[in-house]
Amino acid sequence: MPFIEESDLLDLHKDIDKAQIINERLLDQIKYKNKDLRKLKIQRNILMGFVGIFVIGILAITSFTAGWSSKQSFENQSNVLVSIDSLDVIKARINNLKSQNEELSLVKEFYLAKEFLNKEKIYSVQVQSFVDNNVTLASEALTNTLFVKTNPFYAYSLGNFETLQEAQSFRKQLVDMGFKDAFVASYQDGKRIKIEDPF
Numbered sequence: 259m260p261f262i263e264e265s266d267l268l269d270l271h272k273d274i275d276k277a278q279i280i281n282e283r284l285l286d287q288i289k290y291k292n293k294d295l296r297k298l299k300i301q302r303n304i305l306m307g308f309v310g311i312f313v314i315g316i317l318a319i320t321s322f323t324a325g326w327s328s329k330q331s332f333e334n335q336s337n338v339l340v341s342i343d344s345l346d347v348i349k350a351r352i353n354n355l356k357s358q359n360e361e362l363s364l365v366k367e368f369y370l371a372k373e374f375l376n377k378e379k380i381y382s383v384q385v386q387s388f389v390d391n392n393v394t395l396a397s398e399a400l401t402n403t404l405f406v407k408t409n410p411f412y413a414y415s416l417g418n419f420e421t422l423q424e425a426q427s428f429r430k431q432l433v434d435m436g437f438k439d440a441f442v443a444s445y446q447d448g449k450r451i452k453i454e455d456p457f
Contacts, residue, residue: 379446381425381454382415385437408450415443422454 382404389411404415416432419425425442432440442454 378420379444379451381419381422381442381444382417383425383429383432383440384413384415384443385432385440386414387411388414404445406445406448406450413443413450415445425454 387408404413404418406413406415417425417428419428422442422444429440429442444451444454
């Protein structure tokens with residue numbers, strides 16, 4: 259086994275003690291640097307927080323003032339519009355609304371009359387029948403036309419008459435115009451009841 263002299267051992271212990279002291283100093287310096295870094299990080303976070311609050315505050319103030327100014331400009335525009343809208347223009351609008359109301363009233367009366375016709379017995383002149391229901395001869399909204407399913411056909415009739423005599427007279431006019439196969443039928447609730455005497 260190798261032999262170590264006492265002086266070399268003492269020097270070795272001194273070197274170890276010096277290394278431990280340097281190590282402790284370095285650890286202390288690292289602790290101080292970590293504390294400084296934490297302080298800087300906290301300061302940076304606080305600063306970022308203040309900057310964020312400042313930016314949000316500026317945006318809020320900007321949007322509030324923009325909304326307030328647009329509200330004022332809207333109020334000014336509406337005041338200008340009211341001053342431009344004279345009494346004559348308002349009267350014209352009222353008259354236009356009245357005429358629209360009269361038109362809607364006529365439409366309502368039309369649908370009420372159509373509803374009444376469905377409940378009462380009426381007479382009409384059938385001029386044609388079709389196998390398919392793809393007839394585009396007239397709209398169902400017309401009051402003087404009827405589209406009725408009479409198995410297996412779809413019947414197309416003209417005229418809505420209260421009496422058989424009116425229907426027969428209309429049939430004669432249609433025959434004179436060239437509708438040779440036209441005949442009078444009675445209807446109720448949207449269904450054909452029977453084929454009437456043509457004369």
